[in-house]
Amino acid sequence: MKIALAQLNYHIGNFALNTQKIIAAIKEAEQQSAELVVFSELCVCGYPPRDFLEFDDFINQCYASVNEIAKHTNKVAVVLGSPRKNPVIEGKDLFNSAYFIYEGEVKHIANKSLLPNYDIFDEYRYFEPGKTFEPVLFKGKKIALTICEDIWNAGIDKPMYSTCPLDDAIKYGPDLIINISASPFSYTHNRERMKIISANVARYKLPVIYVNQVGAETELIFDGGSMVMNEKGELVTQLPFFEEALEVVEFTEQGVKEPRVKNQELRNKPDIELIHNALILGIKDYFGKLGFKKAILGLSGGIDSAVVLCLAAEALGKENVMSLLLPSGFSSGHSVDDAKLLSENLGTKYEVVPVEDNFQATLKTLQPFFKDMPFNLAEENLQARVRAIILMAFCNKFGYILLNTSNKSEAAVGYGTLYGDMCGGLSVIGDVYKTQVYELAKHINRNGEIIPLNIITKAPSAELRPNQKDSDSLPDYDILDKILFQYIEKIQGPKELVAMGFEKILVDRILKMVNMNEWKRFQTPPVLRVSPKAFGVGRRMPIEGKYLG
């Protein structure tokens, strides 16, 4: 049997586009003589649809799409994902379903049984868990249909669920497992995914076909990486990361025909390259799906904005990215020079807009109230906000979207000005620690100096008061990032951190900074998620909590 894996980039709620893409892929699979084509989880509406699912009208449009797609299944069968109404009055209104459609008819439906409800996932908000596990019978083969999380409880030390759906499904003697997914990228995700699929193959002695969504949906980036693993646990094929793809695999009585691993190199890429490529896709789809073309950012001469400019130029085209160099009286001469040089290296437009006059005009307005009070945080923040006003004026006048350039280390400890440098439509590197930003810069320079070396080697500074350095207010990023990583990604508390050898005073200080700045992060733009724990929808902290704050 020839089975096609269709790894597509959907747009949430864009039913016309999604349906058209699915039908085109069916036709392509047909041309390649596939008998079955497999799409990803909730593909008719795109994932995650969030509270759109609460609208009857939205669900009805999902049904209409399924009906439309069904018309194209006379020669080739289709597995696709869609929300579906729960016919039983008790329980949640919907199921997260996998449809098996053939000859214009829905032949079989499987409902997702394990509903992820952690980190960025909220599926129990909408869906009733599935409780039946019969396979589909197709051309003499029994296929166990599963949806994403359904296979993620096997081979885990501390399983999150008390059941494994395939433990039930296996009783029906299936020949093959299909898993349709919408599993977001993090730099650890492909390793975990590979481990989980191997664990399922080992447990059930069956081949697995795994089809994942690709593309970014605001903060969530889906890497694709769809694959086939045979019953021996060998990777037969893996589709590319971060792009659409369709591939046909032939299953015979002797196993998968022509087993081969294409794209082997993908899985051996270093984390930083995956992060780089994920961010490019994240920027591209944010603009593409919102219907915007042009980005703007403030280029400070520091490494964060330099890296964001490079990523944006690669994602959107150098002609669509503009930067403003916004020196104040405290900006060093090299900042402007470095920023100019970078823009010239990239071939992106820039303008120099000195903000000193606006800063002074505002100080003058404030003088009757501030009188002779000493220069402090108020004046520092004011400069950042004067810059933001200029950037936003360019956005409103010329149709740019402002890119935010805050990194994860700064965002964590609140080292940034709300309504100043924390502005933007999208936070590009808000899930990238400062030490990783340096790695990104090196990666960008891998084939030659794009980011001027001086930007990489100079001591980080916000340049909001004379001779300011980040190290005046913050621990060294090497140590800071290690503590933040343990606290944020690894959910380690103060005792565990001290047991790891970090100094208690430093641990307490940093954890307090993180917790005291929840209010600030609450108002920041969506952050492209590349780690297993990003700020935003996947990390939900009380703003006025007193814990460690």
Next chain:
Amino acid sequence: MKIALAQLNYHIGNFALNTQKIIAAIKEAEQQSAELVVFSELCVCGYPPRDFLEFDDFINQCYASVNEIAKHTNKVAVVLGSPRKNPVIEGKDLFNSAYFIYEGEVKHIANKSLLPNYDIFDEYRYFEPGKTFEPVLFKGKKIALTICEDIWNAGIDKPMYSTCPLDDAIKYGPDLIINISASPFSYTHNRERMKIISANVARYKLPVIYVNQVGAETELIFDGGSMVMNEKGELVTQLPFFEEALEVVEFTEQGVKEPRVKNQELRNKPDIELIHNALILGIKDYFGKLGFKKAILGLSGGIDSAVVLCLAAEALGKENVMSLLLPSGFSSGHSVDDAKLLSENLGTKYEVVPVEDNFQATLKTLQPFFKDMPFNLAEENLQARVRAIILMAFCNKFGYILLNTSNKSEAAVGYGTLYGDMCGGLSVIGDVYKTQVYELAKHINRNGEIIPLNIITKAPSAELRPNQKDSDSLPDYDILDKILFQYIEKIQGPKELVAMGFEKILVDRILKMVNMNEWKRFQTPPVLRVSPKAFGVGRRMPIEGKYLG
């Protein structure tokens, strides 16, 4: 048996404070000869603790608090709520538990069975559902212990869960139901709560003791309203709304001794008065729990900022509230006069800070780029942002917290400037439609004119261009608010709205405005929630979704 209902205001993660409050209430109950004192859900850590629950250290502190409290239970038994580790490896790590503690020992534990995971609730993110329903035996009586949602599946047309925990518990023949809750306020909540408790009494023929948390936790306001309903469905007592209280009720063989309904008037208050009182508590606790005292806001001469100023003055004391009047060239004279008069009526401080010079200075900086392009949204937004800069400078210099004054109608359709009038630490009336803001103004003026009549009667205007009126860009608020209410609170789609008689063109236009502005609302401050569906954590929409957008 004398049972005390302890309705307290906790602070999330503030274990020292919460423990001390609970112990003080135990002593007070003891002095009133209570034999049992009932506290609310997750009271040791405060509700909702959100992802703090993922930290072992946080859970260990909950255990330590329970142990500390247990020392004070030699004479009086205690029912309290705390998270608890799930001893079984499979499943979620925690239970949301009710402890029955007496004579220094935990005698019984009930685990919450129905875990709300809709609107603002995320409990399935953390907790494994409870599956045992034995009652506590105490002084010859069997008490069924339930936690909040456990009783909310009874008497519902479309139940969200397929089980009712009390259907199992009732088999053990309990004499009394205790429900410990953390159920947030909305203006419909007390009616629903009364209906649900009545439905449980009707179904199980047992008296119900219901103890709810009081106080605000950032956006969520808990109204208390704890109560006792006897087995006939009569309300025996209800504790006050929006304040801490402790009351002892005596149960005898003949039923509740001295049945009486105090605070009857509370339940007959009009919605707008409840909303008013809820907002006051919301402001008070936001400042109190974050450790701030002083608020500032921009007073435009319009009704929104006028109402917010009145609420803030009542919540924080007039001496702690400051307003800035920030006229630009487009501000009408009456705006400043009306704002001054209001401040004088309230006795709050104000300063007039004309922003025209800053606006012009920024325009001058932009001139080389904007050249002779016509005045448009860019210049309108610029004025709002110049004002925000001044307000934030006052915050940073003098320690004020900026109050946001956007209403729900504006927030819905994106009629506001991000990083301008959409700034602030807390959105006070972001869950109050414009038409309700007028009602609030009337309520504030109920005993005499505080808000000058001119502010209430003038046509709403943002005053960002000559002779601007809200009605230039928006439908009349009377119609707009009705459509928004159906779309946002009632989750009605375009077809249903047209079927209700609203004009199709208008419906499509408004729904599109709402959906296209998700990106803007993503970056706004937390909104005090007073309706069943507020913007923020309880309403989760894709930013780049294409649905109706």
